[in-house]
Amino acid sequence: MSSIGDASYLNPVLAQDSASSDINSFVFNGLIKYNRSLDGFVGDLAESWKVETGPQPVITFHLRKGVLWHDGKEFTAEDVKFTYDKIMDEKTNTVRRSSYELVKSAEVLDPYTFRVTYKEPFSPGLDSWGIGIIPKHLLENVDINTTSFNRHPIGTGPFRFIEWVSDEKIVLDANSQYFEGKPDLNGIIYRIIPETALNEMEMLTRGADYSSISPFEYRRMEEIPSVKVYSQPSLGYTYIGYNLKNPLFQDRRVRRALTYAINREQIVQYVLYGLGVVATGPFPNQMWYWNPNVKPIPYDPQKARELLAEVGWKPNKNGILEKEGKPFRFTLITNSGNDTRRDVAVLVQRQLHEIGIDVTLELYEWSVFIKDFIDARHFDACILGWGLSVDPDAYEIWHSSQIDKGFNFTSYRNPEVDKLLVEGRREYDIQKRKQIYWRIHELIADDQPYTFLFVPLAISALEKRFFLLQKDQAGKEHLEPIRMEKAGLLYDITKWYVPKMKQEVQFQK
Amino acid sequence: MSTYIARRLIYMFITLVGISIISWVIITQAPGSPIALTMDPKVSPKIIAQMEKNYDLDKPIYQQYFLWLERLFTGKLYSFKDGRPVMRKIAERIWNTLLLNVVSILIIFSLAIPLGIFSARKRYTFLDHLGTFGAYVGISIPSFWLAYLLILATVKLFGYPVLGMRTFVEEGFTTVDIVMDHLWHLMLPSIILAIGGIAALSRYTRSSMLEVIRQDYIRTAKAKGLPEETVYYKHALRNALLPVITLFGFIVPGLIGGSIIIETVFAWPGIGRLAYQAVLARDYPVVMTVLTISAVLTLIGNFVADVLYGVADPRIRYG
Numbered sequence: 001m002s003s004i005g006d007a008s009y010l011n012p013v014l015a016q017d018s019a020s021s022d023i024n025s026f027v028f029n030g031l032i033k034y035n036r037s038l039d040g041f042v043g044d045l046a047e048s049w050k051v052e053t054g055p056q057p058v059i060t061f062h063l064r065k066g067v068l069w070h071d072g073k074e075f076t077a078e079d080v081k082f083t084y085d086k087i088m089d090e091k092t093n094t095v096r097r098s099s100y101e102l103v104k105s106a107e108v109l110d111p112y113t114f115r116v117t118y119k120e121p122f123s124p125g126l127d128s129w130g131i132g133i134i135p136k137h138l139l140e141n142v143d144i145n146t147t148s149f150n151r152h153p154i155g156t157g158p159f160r161f162i163e164w165v166s167d168e169k170i171v172l173d174a175n176s177q178y179f180e181g182k183p184d185l186n187g188i189i190y191r192i193i194p195e196t197a198l199n200e201m202e203m204l205t206r207g208a209d210y211s212s213i214s215p216f217e218y219r220r221m222e223e224i225p226s227v228k229v230y231s232q233p234s235l236g237y238t239y240i241g242y243n244l245k246n247p248l249f250q251d252r253r254v255r256r257a258l259t260y261a262i263n264r265e266q267i268v269q270y271v272l273y274g275l276g277v278v279a280t281g282p283f284p285n286q287m288w289y290w291n292p293n294v295k296p297i298p299y300d301p302q303k304a305r306e307l308l309a310e311v312g313w314k315p316n317k318n319g320i321l322e323k324e325g326k327p328f329r330f331t332l333i334t335n336s337g338n339d340t341r342r343d344v345a346v347l348v349q350r351q352l353h354e355i356g357i358d359v360t361l362e363l364y365e366w367s368v369f370i371k372d373f374i375d376a377r378h379f380d381a382c383i384l385g386w387g388l389s390v391d392p393d394a395y396e397i398w399h400s401s402q403i404d405k406g407f408n409f410t411s412y413r414n415p416e417v418d419k420l421l422v423e424g425r426r427e428y429d430i431q432k433r434k435q436i437y438w439r440i441h442e443l444i445a446d447d448q449p450y451t452f453l454f455v456p457l458a459i460s461a462l463e464k465r466f467f468l469l470q471k472d473q474a475g476k477e478h479l480e481p482i483r484m485e486k487a488g489l490l491y492d493i494t495k496w497y498v499p500k501m502k503q504e505v506q507f508q509k
Numbered sequence: 510m511s512t513y514i515a516r517r518l519i520y521m522f523i524t525l526v527g528i529s530i531i532s533w534v535i536i537t538q539a540p541g542s543p544i545a546l547t548m549d550p551k552v553s554p555k556i557i558a559q560m561e562k563n564y565d566l567d568k569p570i571y572q573q574y575f576l577w578l579e580r581l582f583t584g585k586l587y588s589f590k591d592g593r594p595v596m597r598k599i600a601e602r603i604w605n606t607l608l609l610n611v612v613s614i615l616i617i618f619s620l621a622i623p624l625g626i627f628s629a630r631k632r633y634t635f636l637d638h639l640g641t642f643g644a645y646v647g648i649s650i651p652s653f654w655l656a657y658l659l660i661l662a663t664v665k666l667f668g669y670p671v672l673g674m675r676t677f678v679e680e681g682f683t684t685v686d687i688v689m690d691h692l693w694h695l696m697l698p699s700i701i702l703a704i705g706g707i708a709a710l711s712r713y714t715r716s717s718m719l720e721v722i723r724q725d726y727i728r729t730a731k732a733k734g735l736p737e738e739t740v741y742y743k744h745a746l747r748n749a750l751l752p753v754i755t756l757f758g759f760i761v762p763g764l765i766g767g768s769i770i771i772e773t774v775f776a777w778p779g780i781g782r783l784a785y786q787a788v789l790a791r792d793y794p795v796v797m798t799v800l801t802i803s804a805v806l807t808l809i810g811n812f813v814a815d816v817l818y819g820v821a822d823p824r825i826r827y828g
Contacts, residue, residue: 008591167778367541396550
C-alpha cells in the first residue's frame with residue numbers, strides 16, 4: 001500500500017490526518033461501524049446496541065466478550081469509558097471533542113455493558129462511537145499527547161502493529177486472535193511515497209499493490225496489465241461559494257444565472273478528465289440523503305443573460321454587463337497549491353466572460369487564504385471543497401447561527417433550512433431523516449448560495465492477484481473478485497486472499 | 510591566534526542568538542496556525558482555542574520563545590504534529606541525509622576537480638567548449654525533471670524499484686544483497702544531487718587554475734625546465750585549490766540541510782522533507798530546531814574555513 005504522507009499519531013483519539021486514520025482502522029476497532037452501503041451501522045466491538053429515543057436519549061452498548069488486546073489483556077467497558085474520558089479531557093490534544101459535547105453521562109454498567117445518556121436528541125452522535133477504542137491499562141498513567149504508545153499502538157483490530165520507520169513505512173501483521181478470525185493476508189506494509197506522479201513506477205515494479213490515485217494517473221494505471229482501477233464518487237464536493245453579504249450576490253436570480261453560465265460538464269471533462277459527476281446540491285451523490293429528484297441546472301448562457309437582464313444587468317457597448325453604470329465585476333479567490341481548483345477558476349473566468357461578467361482571479365497560500373479571507377469573510381466568491389462525514393448533518397455549514405463564527409462563511413440564511421437542520425439532527429429514524437435532508441437538498445439547490453460544481457471520483461488501483469475469500473451456506477470456500485463498496489475498496493480487507501500460485505511477498509517474522 | 514578564535518566564538522554566539530530570535534519572530538508571525546489546518550466542520554472554534562492553549566500558543570511571543578529555548582535544552586521539546594521529541598525526529602533522519610550528501614559530495618569532488626584541471630589545460634579547445642556547454646546544461650537543468658526521466662528510464666530498463674532507501678521485500682537477502690540494494694537506491698539520488706555541484710565546481714577549478722598558471726612563479730617553474738605534469742599538479746594545483754576551502758564553509762551546513770526536492774521525489778526519509786513538512790504544518794518546534802542546527806553548522810563551517818585559511822595560506826595572518 002502506498003500513501004503520500006506519513007502518519008502522525010497511531011492513536012485514534014489524537015489522529016487527524018488520513019494516513020494515521022488508515023492505519024488506525026486496521027489496528028483499532030470502534031464500538032460500531034458503518035455497513036458497506038453506508039446507510040446504517042453494524043456492530044464492531046459492540047455485539048448489539050439499543051437506542052432509546054426521548055428528550056434525553058440513552059444508548060446502551062452490549063460488548064463482545066473475550067476480545068483481546070494485542071498484548072493479551074481482555075477488552076472491557078472500562079476501556080470504552082477511558083477512551084471517552086480522554087477525549088473529554090481538555091489537556092488531550094484532540095479535535096474530536098465536538099461530537100461528544102451533548103453527552104450528559106457515560107457509565108460502565110458491568111464489564112460488558114456501556115451506557116451513554118445525551119442531554120438532548122442528537123442522532124449524528126451515534127457515528128462518534130465508531131472511534132477506535134484505546135486500552136486503559138496502557139494509557140492510564142501516561143501523558144497521552146506524548147506517550148510512546150502513539151508510535152507503538154496496541155489495539156484490538158485485525159492487524160497488529162510491528163514497526164514504523166519514519167517517512168518510509170509502517171508494518172502490520174495479521175492478528176491471529178482477531179475476534180472475527182485471522183485475516184488471510186499475512187500483513188500490510190504501508191509505504192510513504194511523497195510524490196504522486198511516481199505511484200505508477202511503484203505499481204510497475206511491484207513496490208506497491210494498492211494505491212489511491214489522482215485523475216491524471218487513471219489512464220496510465222489502466223494500461224498496466226497487472227493492475228485494476230476502481231472508482232466511485234467521493235464523500236465531498238467542490239463549489240464556488242458566493243459571499244451573500246455582498247449586494248452583488250444577494251438576489252437569488254443572480255446566483256442561479258451564474259450557475260447557468262458555468263459549463264460544469266466541461267469542467268469535469270477538462271479538469272478531472274471526466275472522472276467526476278456534476279453536483280446538484282450540498283450532498284455527495286451516492287448517499288441515501290442525496291435527493292435524486294433535484295436535477296442539475298443545465299449549462300444555458302442564454303437563460304443566464306435573461307435572468308440577469310431581469311435583475312437589471314444589461315450589456316454595455318463592450319459586451320460587459322452593467323447596472324446603473326456599474327460593471328458586473330468580482331474577484332474569485334482560491335488557495336494555491338491545488339491545481340484542480342486553479343484550473344477550475346480559469347475555466348469559470350472564461351465562461352463568465354462570455355456572458356459579460358468580468359472576473360479577477362487571486363490565489364493565496366492556504367493559511368493566509370483561510371485566516372485573512374474566509375474567516376474574515378473578506379471575499380466576493382471563492383472556490384473550495386468540502387470533505388464530508390458519512391452522517392448528513394450539515395448544521396455547521398448551513399445554519400444561520402454559524403454565520404458569525406462558524407463554517408457558514410457565505411452567510412447563508414434560510415429559516416426553513418435552519419428549522420430542518422435542527423430537526424435532522426434530533427431525528428433518529430433514517431426514513432424521516434431522509435425526507436428532511438431531501439427537502440434541505442431541494443431548498444439549498446433552489447437558493448444556490450454556492451454553485452455546486454462537482455463530486456470528484458475517488459480512484460484506487462489494486463494488483464489483480466487479490467481476491468475475496470467467501471464462504472457459501474454449505475461452508476464451502478470460493479473466490480470472488482474484490483468490489484468497490486460505498487464504504488471503500490478496503491471494507492473487506494480481512495477477507496482478502498492471494499491464491500497460492502500468486503503469493504509473492506513473504507513476511508519476515 | 511587564540512585571541513582571534515576567542516573573539517570569533519563570542520561573535521558566533523551573539524550571531525546565533527540573533528538568528529534564533531529573528532527566525533522565531535518570522536516563523537511564528539507568518540500567517541497560519543499549527544492547529545486545525547484542514548477545514549473540518551466537525552471541529553468547533555472552541556476546541557481550536559483549547560488546543561492553542563495546550564500548545565502555549567496563547568502566550569505572548571517572547572514567552573513562547575523562552576519556553577522553546579528551555580524545552581530545547583531540557584529535552585522536553587515535542588513536535589506539534591505527532592507529539593514526539595523533536596531531537597529524536599531529527600536524529601533518526603540525520604544519518605539518511607548525511608549518507609546521501611556525503612556520497613554526492615564525494616562524487617562531486619572526485620569528478621569536478623579533474624574535469625576542471627583538464628579543461629584548464631585544454632583551454633579553448635573543442636573539449637573545453639564541450640565541458641563549458643555541459644556545465645551550463647548541468648547547472649540549468651531542473652533536477653526534479655531529470656530525476657523523473659532517470660527513474661522512468663531505470664524502471665523501464667531494469668524493472669527494479671528505485672524509490673525509497675531500500676527495497677522493502679528483503680526476505681532471503683544476504684548481507685551482500687542488502688548492501689547492494691542500498692547502493693542501488695543510493696545511486697540515482699546522489700547522482701542527481703551531484704550534477705549541479707559537479708558543473709559548478711569544475712568551472713570554479715578551471716578558472717582558478719587559469720588564473721594561477723598566469724602567475725610569475727609558474728612561468729619560473731616552466732622556465733627552469735620542470736616537466737609540465739609537475740608544474741600543473743605540484744605548483745599550480747595547490748594554489749588553485751585554496752579557494753576550495755571557502756567552499757568547505759558552505760558544505761558543512763549543506764551536509765544536513767538536505768534537499769527537499771530530491772528527498773521528496775525519491776521518497777528518501779531525510780531532514781529536507783522533515784523541515785518542509787514542518788513548515789507547511791507550522792510545526793514551530795521542529796522548524797526552529799532544524800533552523801538552529803543549520804545556523805550553528807553554517808557558523809562553524811565559516812569559522813573552520815577561516816582558520817584553515819590561516820593554516821594553509823602563509824599570506825594570511827590573524828592578529
